[in-house]
Amino acid sequence: MRIRLFRAEDEPAVLELWNRCMGEAFPLDAPLFEQNVLRDAHFDPEAVWVGEDAAGNLLAYAHAKVCKEPLGSAGMMPEQGWIGALAFVPDEQGKQAARQLLRTALDWLKKQGRKRVNYGSDPAHFFPGVPAEQTLHQQLLREAGFAIGEHVAVDLVRELADYRVPDEVEANLHRLREEYAVRSCTPQDVPALLRFLQQEFPGRWYYETVKRLEVEDTPRDILILTQGDAVVGFCHTFHRGSKRIGPSIYWRKLLGEAYGGLGPIGLAESTRGKGLGLALLCKGVEYVQQQGAQRMAIDWTDLVDFYGKIGFRVWKRYHPASLNL
Known part of the structure:
Protein backbone atom coordinates (compact mmCIF):
# COMPACT_ATOMS: atom_id res chain seq x y z
CA MET A 1 0.00 0.00 0.00
CA ARG A 2 1.20 3.50 -0.74
CA ILE A 3 -0.02 7.09 -0.26
CA ARG A 4 0.36 9.51 -3.14
CA LEU A 5 -1.06 12.79 -4.41
CA PHE A 6 -4.32 12.77 -6.35
CA ARG A 7 -4.03 12.97 -10.12
CA ALA A 8 -6.72 14.20 -12.50
CA GLU A 9 -7.12 10.73 -13.99
CA ASP A 10 -8.03 9.41 -10.51
CA GLU A 11 -11.38 11.23 -10.50
CA PRO A 12 -13.59 8.35 -11.74
CA ALA A 13 -12.01 5.93 -9.26
CA VAL A 14 -12.39 8.46 -6.41
CA LEU A 15 -16.08 8.89 -7.21
CA GLU A 16 -16.52 5.11 -7.30
CA LEU A 17 -14.68 4.77 -3.98
CA TRP A 18 -16.69 7.56 -2.32
CA ASN A 19 -19.99 6.10 -3.44
CA ARG A 20 -18.99 2.62 -2.32
CA CYS A 21 -18.06 4.06 1.07
CA MET A 22 -20.99 6.46 1.66
CA GLY A 23 -22.96 6.87 -1.54
CA GLU A 24 -26.25 5.68 -0.06
CA ALA A 25 -26.34 8.70 2.26
CA PHE A 26 -24.07 11.15 0.39
CA PRO A 27 -24.02 10.32 -3.33
CA LEU A 28 -21.20 12.23 -5.02
CA ASP A 29 -21.02 13.07 -8.71
CA ALA A 30 -18.39 14.75 -10.86
CA PRO A 31 -19.95 18.25 -10.95
CA LEU A 32 -20.05 18.48 -7.15
CA PHE A 33 -16.57 16.99 -6.67
CA GLU A 34 -15.10 19.38 -9.21
CA GLN A 35 -16.92 22.40 -7.75
CA ASN A 36 -16.02 21.72 -4.11
CA VAL A 37 -12.51 20.37 -4.59
CA LEU A 38 -10.82 20.87 -7.94
CA ARG A 39 -12.26 24.30 -8.81
CA ASP A 40 -12.59 25.64 -5.30
CA ALA A 41 -10.54 28.78 -4.60
CA HIS A 42 -8.95 27.00 -1.62
CA PHE A 43 -7.87 23.92 -3.59
CA ASP A 44 -4.23 22.93 -3.17
CA PRO A 45 -2.95 20.09 -5.39
CA GLU A 46 -0.50 19.20 -2.61
CA ALA A 47 -3.40 18.55 -0.20
CA VAL A 48 -5.44 15.89 -2.00
CA TRP A 49 -4.31 12.30 -1.52
CA VAL A 50 -5.23 8.73 -2.30
CA GLY A 51 -4.10 5.42 -0.85
CA GLU A 52 -3.75 2.51 -3.23
CA ASP A 53 -2.85 -1.16 -3.05
CA ALA A 54 -0.03 -2.89 -4.91
CA ALA A 55 -2.22 -3.32 -7.97
CA GLY A 56 -3.08 0.39 -8.10
CA ASN A 57 -6.63 0.02 -6.78
CA LEU A 58 -7.78 2.94 -4.64
CA LEU A 59 -8.33 2.15 -0.97
CA ALA A 60 -8.87 5.63 0.47
CA TYR A 61 -9.19 9.32 -0.41
CA ALA A 62 -8.82 12.53 1.61
CA HIS A 63 -8.36 16.25 1.06
CA ALA A 64 -7.36 19.10 3.33
CA LYS A 65 -7.77 22.86 3.00
CA VAL A 66 -6.38 26.10 4.31
CA CYS A 67 -7.64 29.53 3.31
CA LYS A 68 -6.26 30.80 0.01
CA GLU A 69 -8.38 33.96 0.07
CA PRO A 70 -10.18 35.81 2.91
CA LEU A 71 -13.52 34.42 4.08
CA GLY A 72 -15.08 37.86 4.36
CA SER A 73 -14.47 39.47 7.73
CA ALA A 74 -13.09 36.17 9.08
CA GLY A 75 -10.01 36.85 6.98
CA MET A 76 -7.41 34.20 6.17
CA MET A 77 -7.87 32.27 9.44
CA PRO A 78 -4.14 31.54 9.62
CA GLU A 79 -4.40 29.06 12.50
CA GLN A 80 -7.36 27.10 11.08
CA GLY A 81 -7.19 24.08 8.80
CA TRP A 82 -9.70 21.52 7.65
CA ILE A 83 -9.92 17.93 6.51
CA GLY A 84 -12.80 18.19 4.09
CA ALA A 85 -13.58 14.52 3.51
CA LEU A 86 -12.34 11.01 4.08
CA ALA A 87 -13.56 8.04 2.02
CA PHE A 88 -12.24 4.50 2.23
CA VAL A 89 -13.02 0.91 1.36
CA PRO A 90 -14.89 -0.51 4.38
CA ASP A 91 -12.43 -3.31 5.17
CA GLU A 92 -9.23 -3.63 7.20
CA GLN A 93 -6.97 -2.60 4.34
CA GLY A 94 -9.18 0.42 3.61
CA LYS A 95 -9.21 1.47 7.26
CA GLN A 96 -5.42 1.23 7.42
CA ALA A 97 -5.14 3.42 4.32
CA ALA A 98 -7.57 5.91 5.88
CA ARG A 99 -5.45 6.10 9.05
CA GLN A 100 -2.37 6.86 6.96
CA LEU A 101 -4.24 9.53 5.00
CA LEU A 102 -5.37 11.21 8.21
CA ARG A 103 -1.77 11.30 9.43
CA THR A 104 -0.62 12.64 6.06
CA ALA A 105 -3.27 15.38 6.09
CA LEU A 106 -2.50 16.41 9.67
CA ASP A 107 1.23 16.52 8.93
CA TRP A 108 0.57 18.75 5.93
CA LEU A 109 -1.66 21.08 7.94
CA LYS A 110 0.94 21.31 10.69
CA LYS A 111 3.54 22.32 8.10
CA GLN A 112 1.18 25.11 7.02
CA GLY A 113 1.30 26.47 10.56
CA ARG A 114 -2.22 25.39 11.50
CA LYS A 115 -3.04 25.01 15.19
CA ARG A 116 -6.66 23.84 14.94
CA VAL A 117 -8.19 21.34 12.50
CA ASN A 118 -11.85 20.63 11.91
CA TYR A 119 -13.30 17.69 10.03
CA GLY A 120 -15.79 19.27 7.65
CA SER A 121 -17.11 22.86 7.86
CA ASP A 122 -14.40 23.96 5.40
CA PRO A 123 -14.97 26.48 2.61
CA ALA A 124 -17.00 24.67 -0.07
CA HIS A 125 -17.63 22.00 2.56
CA PHE A 126 -19.24 18.63 1.95
CA PHE A 127 -20.19 18.19 5.61
CA PRO A 128 -20.80 20.55 8.56
CA GLY A 129 -19.09 17.93 10.75
CA VAL A 130 -18.79 14.17 10.85
CA PRO A 131 -22.11 12.51 9.94
CA ALA A 132 -23.77 10.98 12.99
CA GLU A 133 -24.25 7.58 11.36
CA GLN A 134 -20.61 7.31 10.28
CA THR A 135 -19.42 5.56 13.40
CA LEU A 136 -16.35 4.13 11.67
CA HIS A 137 -15.29 7.61 10.53
CA GLN A 138 -15.75 8.79 14.11
CA GLN A 139 -13.62 5.93 15.40
CA LEU A 140 -10.79 6.75 13.00
CA LEU A 141 -10.99 10.46 13.80
CA ARG A 142 -10.82 9.75 17.54
CA GLU A 143 -7.80 7.49 16.97
CA ALA A 144 -6.14 10.42 15.18
CA GLY A 145 -6.80 12.69 18.17
CA PHE A 146 -10.03 14.42 17.20
CA ALA A 147 -12.66 15.25 19.81
CA ILE A 148 -16.22 14.52 18.64
CA GLY A 149 -18.67 17.02 20.14
CA GLU A 150 -22.16 16.27 21.41
CA HIS A 151 -23.78 19.22 19.61
CA VAL A 152 -25.81 18.21 16.58
CA ALA A 153 -26.20 20.21 13.38
CA VAL A 154 -28.83 18.94 10.98
CA ASP A 302 -29.85 23.64 14.63
CA LEU A 303 -33.13 25.59 14.38
CA VAL A 304 -35.26 22.47 14.16
CA ASP A 305 -38.28 24.00 15.87
CA PHE A 306 -38.24 27.14 13.70
CA TYR A 307 -38.21 25.24 10.42
CA GLY A 308 -40.52 22.64 11.88
CA LYS A 309 -43.25 25.30 12.06
CA ILE A 310 -43.80 24.80 8.34
CA GLY A 311 -43.27 21.06 8.13
CA PHE A 312 -39.52 20.51 7.80
CA ARG A 313 -38.18 17.42 9.54
CA VAL A 314 -34.67 16.23 10.39
CA TRP A 315 -32.99 14.39 7.53
CA LYS A 316 -29.25 14.19 8.37
CA ARG A 317 -27.25 14.80 11.56
CA TYR A 318 -23.64 15.88 12.09
CA HIS A 319 -21.29 16.22 15.07
CA PRO A 320 -18.42 18.71 15.29
CA ALA A 321 -14.98 17.09 15.16
CA SER A 322 -11.87 19.10 16.01
CA LEU A 323 -8.24 18.65 16.95
CA ASN A 324 -5.62 21.02 18.31
CA LEU A 325 -2.21 20.52 16.71
Missing part, protein backbone atom coordinates in the same frame (compact mmCIF):
# COMPACT_ATOMS: atom_id res chain seq x y z
CA ASP A 155 -30.08 19.00 7.42
CA LEU A 156 -33.85 19.16 7.06
CA VAL A 157 -36.21 17.96 4.34
CA ARG A 158 -39.80 18.57 3.24
CA GLU A 159 -42.14 17.30 0.56
CA LEU A 160 -43.75 20.23 -1.26
CA ALA A 161 -46.94 18.69 -2.68
CA ASP A 162 -49.06 20.14 0.14
CA TYR A 163 -47.09 23.32 0.77
CA ARG A 164 -48.68 26.74 0.83
CA VAL A 165 -47.71 29.90 2.67
CA PRO A 166 -49.68 29.92 5.96
CA ASP A 167 -52.58 32.38 6.03
CA GLU A 168 -51.22 34.12 9.12
CA VAL A 169 -47.89 34.74 7.36
CA GLU A 170 -49.63 36.24 4.32
CA ALA A 171 -51.74 38.39 6.67
CA ASN A 172 -48.62 39.63 8.48
CA LEU A 173 -46.93 40.54 5.20
CA HIS A 174 -50.07 42.32 4.09
CA ARG A 175 -50.18 44.29 7.34
CA LEU A 176 -46.53 45.32 6.93
CA ARG A 177 -46.71 45.89 3.16
CA GLU A 178 -46.23 49.66 3.39
CA GLU A 179 -42.81 49.18 4.97
CA TYR A 180 -41.50 45.74 3.94
CA ALA A 181 -41.54 43.54 0.83
CA VAL A 182 -40.10 40.14 -0.15
CA ARG A 183 -38.95 39.71 -3.75
CA SER A 184 -36.23 38.32 -5.97
CA CYS A 185 -32.94 40.16 -6.09
CA THR A 186 -32.26 42.05 -9.33
CA PRO A 187 -28.86 43.08 -10.70
CA GLN A 188 -29.63 46.60 -9.51
CA ASP A 189 -30.19 45.29 -5.96
CA VAL A 190 -26.82 43.56 -5.71
CA PRO A 191 -24.86 46.53 -4.28
CA ALA A 192 -27.49 47.01 -1.55
CA LEU A 193 -27.52 43.25 -0.85
CA LEU A 194 -23.75 43.19 -0.43
CA ARG A 195 -23.79 46.29 1.79
CA PHE A 196 -26.39 44.59 3.99
CA LEU A 197 -24.33 41.40 4.23
CA GLN A 198 -21.14 43.32 5.02
CA GLN A 199 -22.96 45.01 7.89
CA GLU A 200 -24.99 42.09 9.29
CA PHE A 201 -23.25 38.87 8.15
CA PRO A 202 -19.75 39.96 7.07
CA GLY A 203 -18.09 36.56 7.37
CA ARG A 204 -18.85 33.39 5.51
CA TRP A 205 -22.37 34.31 4.38
CA TYR A 206 -21.06 37.45 2.68
CA TYR A 207 -18.19 35.47 1.14
CA GLU A 208 -20.42 32.65 -0.11
CA THR A 209 -22.89 35.12 -1.62
CA VAL A 210 -20.10 36.85 -3.54
CA LYS A 211 -18.83 33.49 -4.82
CA ARG A 212 -22.32 32.51 -5.94
CA LEU A 213 -22.90 35.78 -7.76
CA GLU A 214 -19.71 35.13 -9.74
CA VAL A 215 -21.20 32.03 -11.39
CA GLU A 216 -24.97 32.59 -11.65
CA ASP A 217 -26.42 34.31 -14.73
CA THR A 218 -28.83 36.25 -12.52
CA PRO A 219 -29.23 36.96 -8.79
CA ARG A 220 -32.99 36.25 -8.85
CA ASP A 221 -32.69 33.02 -6.82
CA ILE A 222 -31.59 35.11 -3.85
CA LEU A 223 -34.73 36.52 -2.26
CA ILE A 224 -34.41 39.82 -0.43
CA LEU A 225 -36.47 41.52 2.25
CA THR A 226 -36.56 45.24 1.57
CA GLN A 227 -37.44 48.23 3.70
CA GLY A 228 -37.75 51.10 1.28
CA ASP A 229 -34.57 51.10 -0.78
CA ALA A 230 -32.61 49.13 1.84
CA VAL A 231 -32.06 45.36 1.92
CA VAL A 232 -32.76 44.07 5.43
CA GLY A 233 -32.93 40.31 4.83
CA PHE A 234 -31.78 37.63 2.38
CA CYS A 235 -32.53 34.02 1.52
CA HIS A 236 -30.59 31.82 -0.89
CA THR A 237 -32.67 29.32 -2.86
CA PHE A 238 -31.48 26.54 -5.15
CA HIS A 239 -33.13 24.32 -7.76
CA ARG A 240 -32.41 22.39 -10.96
CA GLY A 241 -31.63 25.60 -12.83
CA SER A 242 -29.00 26.83 -10.37
CA LYS A 243 -25.43 26.94 -11.69
CA ARG A 244 -23.98 26.83 -8.18
CA ILE A 245 -24.64 23.53 -6.43
CA GLY A 246 -25.59 24.93 -3.03
CA PRO A 247 -25.12 22.88 0.15
CA SER A 248 -28.87 22.29 0.42
CA ILE A 249 -28.83 20.46 -2.92
CA TYR A 250 -25.51 18.60 -2.59
CA TRP A 251 -27.34 15.30 -2.13
CA ARG A 252 -29.93 16.08 -4.83
CA LYS A 253 -29.89 12.52 -6.12
CA LEU A 254 -31.70 11.57 -2.89
CA LEU A 255 -34.21 14.41 -3.28
CA GLY A 256 -35.39 13.21 -6.69
CA GLU A 257 -35.45 14.81 -10.12
CA ALA A 258 -37.55 17.79 -8.96
CA TYR A 259 -35.23 18.95 -6.19
CA GLY A 260 -34.74 22.25 -4.41
CA GLY A 261 -32.99 23.78 -1.44
CA LEU A 262 -32.80 26.84 0.78
CA GLY A 263 -30.21 28.61 2.91
CA PRO A 264 -28.53 30.55 4.26
CA ILE A 265 -31.24 32.96 5.38
CA GLY A 266 -30.90 35.96 7.69
CA LEU A 267 -32.41 39.27 8.78
CA ALA A 268 -31.00 42.57 9.97
CA GLU A 269 -31.08 42.69 13.75
CA SER A 270 -33.33 45.76 13.62
CA THR A 271 -36.12 43.84 11.84
CA ARG A 272 -36.31 40.85 14.15
CA GLY A 273 -39.33 40.12 16.33
CA LYS A 274 -41.88 41.09 13.67
CA GLY A 275 -42.46 37.68 12.09
CA LEU A 276 -40.41 38.67 9.05
CA GLY A 277 -37.94 35.80 9.38
CA LEU A 278 -40.76 33.29 9.12
CA ALA A 279 -42.28 35.28 6.26
CA LEU A 280 -39.00 35.30 4.32
CA LEU A 281 -38.62 31.56 4.92
CA CYS A 282 -42.16 30.82 3.76
CA LYS A 283 -41.77 32.92 0.64
CA GLY A 284 -38.44 31.23 -0.05
CA VAL A 285 -40.03 27.79 0.10
CA GLU A 286 -42.86 29.02 -2.14
CA TYR A 287 -40.29 30.32 -4.64
CA VAL A 288 -38.50 26.96 -4.72
CA GLN A 289 -41.86 25.26 -5.26
CA GLN A 290 -42.61 27.65 -8.13
CA GLN A 291 -39.36 26.58 -9.83
CA GLY A 292 -40.81 23.07 -10.07
CA ALA A 293 -39.33 21.47 -6.96
CA GLN A 294 -41.33 18.70 -5.32
CA ARG A 295 -38.90 17.97 -2.47
CA MET A 296 -36.38 20.28 -0.86
CA ALA A 297 -33.74 20.47 1.84
CA ILE A 298 -32.35 23.04 4.25
CA ASP A 299 -28.74 22.46 5.27
CA TRP A 300 -26.54 22.96 8.35
CA THR A 301 -28.82 24.33 11.07
